Every structure is written in C-alpha cells, then in structure tokens.
Amino acid sequence: xxARYKRVAxxxxxxxxxxxxxxxxxxxxxxxxxxxxxxxxxxxxxxLISSGAVAAGRxxxxxxxxxxxxxxxxLWSAIGQVRLINRYYDLFRECGITCAQVLTTKxxxxxxxxxxxxxxxxxxxxxxGVIPIINENDTISITELMFTDNDELSGLIAxxxxxxxxxxxxxxxxxxxxHPSEAGSTLIREVKDNAKGLSDYISETKSEFGxxxxxxxxxxxxxxxxxxxxxxxxxxxxxNVLVDLLDCHKDVPxxxxxxxxxxxxxxxxxxxxxxxxxxxxxxxxxxxKEVLLSDKxxxxxLIGIDSVEGYFKKGDLVSIYDTKGNQLGVGKAQYDSAKxxxxxxSKKAKPFxxxxxxxxxx
Numbered sequence: 197x198x199a200r201y202k203r204v205a206x207x208x209x210x211x212x213x214x215x216x217x218x219x220x221x222x223x224x225x226x227x228x229x230x231x232x233x234x235x236x237x238x239x240x241x242x243x244l245i246s247s248g249a250v251a252a253g254r255x256x257x258x259x260x261x262x263x264x265x266x267x268x269x270x271l272w273s274a275i276g277q278v279r280l281i282n283r284y285y286d287l288f289r290e291c292g293i294t295c296a297q298v299l300t301t302k303x304x305x306x307x308x309x310x311x312x313x314x315x316x317x318x319x320x321x322x323x324x325g326v327i328p329i330i331n332e333n334d335t336i337s338i339t340e341l342m343f344t345d346n347d348e349l350s351g352l353i354a355x356x357x358x359x360x361x362x363x364x365x366x367x368x369x370x371x372x373x374x375h376p377s378e379a380g381s382t383l384i385r386e387v388k389d390n391a392k393g394l395s396d397y398i399s400e401t402k403s404e405f406g407x408x409x410x411x412x413x414x415x416x417x418x419x420x421x422x423x424x425x426x427x428x429x430x431x432x433x434x435x436n437v438l439v440d441l442l443d444c445h446k447d448v449p450x451x452x453x454x455x456x457x458x459x460x461x462x463x464x465x466x467x468x469x470x471x472x473x474x475x476x477x478x479x480x481x482x483x484x485k486e487v488l489l490s491d492k493x494x495x496x497x498l499i500g501i502d503s504v505e506g507y508f509k510k511g512d513l514v515s516i517y518d519t520k521g522n523q524l525g526v527g528k529a530q531y532d533s534a535k536x537x538x539x540x541x542s543k544k545a546k547p548f549x550x551x552x553x554x555x556x557x558x
Contacts, residue, residue, distance in 0.1 A: 243318060389456055476504070
C-alpha cells in the first residue's frame with residue numbers, strides 16, 4: 197500500500213456505529229479497528245474521534261422519568277462511554293495495539309495553554325504507539341459549552357495536530373447534488389476554496405443519534421481545508437473504506453475538500469476555533485476594515501477602532517466587527533478594555549491586535 201497521507205484524524209459518526217435496532221454495531225467497530233491497525237502497520241499515525249457513547253447508553257437503559265436533553269445525554273453517555281471504550285480496548289488489543297481514552301469539552305480549548313496541553317497529551321500518546329480515542333465528555337458538558345457535534349471536535353483536533361488529512365466517516369458517500377436517494381442526484385467528488393452555492397445541495401436533516409448533519413460537516417470541512425488540511429467525507433459503512441481511501445492506487449467514492457495552498461500558523465489554527473470564547477468586541481472603521489481584508493499582512497491598530505464593547509483583559513480574545521455589525525474575525529487583545537478605550541485614535545501605541553494573533557476567516 198502506498199499511503200496518501202502519513203498523519204490522519206478519523207472521525208466516525210454515531211450512525212456508522214449504530215445498527216437499525218439502536219444497538220452498538222460491534223461488527224462495524226471491529227472492521228474500523230482492523231483498518232486503523234493496518235494503517236498503523238503501514239506507518240500512518242491515526243487519531244480516532246469516535247461518537248457512539250450516547251447511542252450505546254440508550255440501548256442499555258431507559259430513564260425512570262422523562263429527562264431534558266442535557267440530562268438524558270449525561271445519563272446515556274456516562275453509561276455508554278464505558279461500553280464503547282471497553283469494546284475498543286478489546287478490539288485493539290486483539291490487533292496488538294494499545295488505545296487510550298481522551299474525553300474533552302469545548303472549555304478545554306478556550307485558551308492557548310489548555311490548547312497546548314491537549315496537543316502535548318496527544319503527541320505523547322502517538323509517540324508511544326498508542327491510538328488516542330477522543331470523544332466529547334457529554335457527562336459534564338452543558339448546552340452553551342458543547343461542540344456542535346464531533347465533526348467540530350474532529351476539525352479542531354486535525355488542525356491542532358497539524359495533520360495532513362481529516363476523514364469524516366458518515367453513512368453516505370459524501371455530499372450529493374440532491375438527496376442521495378433521489379434519481380439523478382450525483383456525488384460531488386471535489387470542493388475547492390472558491391466553490392459557490394454548496395449549501396444549496398445539502399439536506400438539513402440531522403442524524404438520528406448525532407447533533408449535527410451534513411451542513412455541519414461541510415462547514416467544518418471548508419474551514420479546515422482553508423487551514424491547509426485535506427478533508428474527505430466518505431461512507432463508513434462501505435467495506436474497507438478507510439484503507440482504500442488512503443491508498444494512492446485506489447479511487448473510493450467520497451467528497452474531497454481540497455486544502456488551501458498556504459497552511460495557517462499554529463496560533464491562527466487555534467484562533468480559528470476560538471470565536472465562541474471572545475470576551476468583548478471592538479468596532480472598526482471602514483478604513484481599517486479595508487486594510488484588514490486586503491491581501492496585505494497587517495495588525496489592527498488603535499487608530500482603526502471606533503468603539504469598544506464589553507469588558508476584557510489583556511490577553512483575552514476579542515471579536516472584531518465593522519460598523520454594520522458584521523463580524524470580521526477574532527484576535528488576542530494587547531490591552532484591556534479600559535486602556536483600549538483610553539487610547540482610541542492613538543497613532544503611536546503598539547497594535548491592539550498583532551497580525552500573528554489575528555484571525556480573519558475570509
């Protein structure tokens with residue numbers, strides 16, 4: 197096998213790992229583990245982001261009384277995660293491989309220190325030949341701190357680790373020009389950065405077990421591809437899909453999001469996933485907006501800021517808006533909100549946000 201990539205994040209969704217009767221599909225898990233084991237023996241580093249805990253727990257126990265969405269996820273994931281990781285442990289052990297469980301929440305990525313701690317943990321596991329199996333810790337997550345679903349988490353992991361590719365395994369071959377079951381609907385094999393109207397093709401239907409859907413997958417895929425990482429959406433129920441997809445000599449049906457030519461810096465990759473942690477905001481004038489959105493690498497200067505909103509400290513992440521209320525990006529503030537307000541219009545003070553700590557998605 198001639199591997200297409202050497203460092204890969206693989207995300208497998210709940211609908212891949214769950215049978216029609218809502219029970220965990222152990223045969224599918226075994227096939228996935230076998231494929232990852234084969235890739236590892238070919239020298240490919242793999243991190244697995246696996247859904248399935250809530251589905252596994254749901255098949256084990258029904259609550260004694262009706263619960264709200266958060267409580268039911270806490271109940272089922274606490275029970276199901278044990279079942280899920282034990283099964284993975286046994287399957288990988290049969291292949292002579294050690295796996296490790298890594299549970300996380302969005303809160304763990306809110307600042308650079310936490311972000312680097314997570315990266316160091318995964319790096320250490322990989323250096324020691326361990327397969328990390330990552331999942332959101334639904335037992336302690338609350339709504340506003342949840343990832344959209346594990347698609348978002350997998351994108352963050354792929355970006356953080358600087359992997360060559362992210363493979364998202366769903367229960368369809370990729371993105372189609374219509375609903376996959378409709379006559380005449382065809383698979384979109386390649387999506388480039390300048391592709392227009394992709395959302396027009398995508399169904400808003402969410403999976404039975406997951407929180408997201410194909411819209412989420414496409415949005416995450418485009419975001420990650422802009423950071424210089426290949427993204428493939430493929431059918432996890434297709435036989436040997438993962439090994440075949442990574443084999444340069446084989447052509448597997450999938451939707452490939454082609455990466456941007458210039459990869460982002462590690463700091464900008466962190467910023468790209470940190471918009472929700474912004475503490476306050478600044479509104480920039482039209483002149484500053486034009487400079488920020490130009491091809492020129494530039495910092496945000498105090499002279500370009502019209503107003504300050506909210507309270508933030510030096511080093512906090514701050515959202516950047518134009519005068520019409522459109523969000524332009526996010527960055528790390530070099531002043532607190534009070535000092536920023538006092539220095540508005542200054543031409544001599546150091547930049548409010550240095551270019552190295554500024555993320556503009558468009």
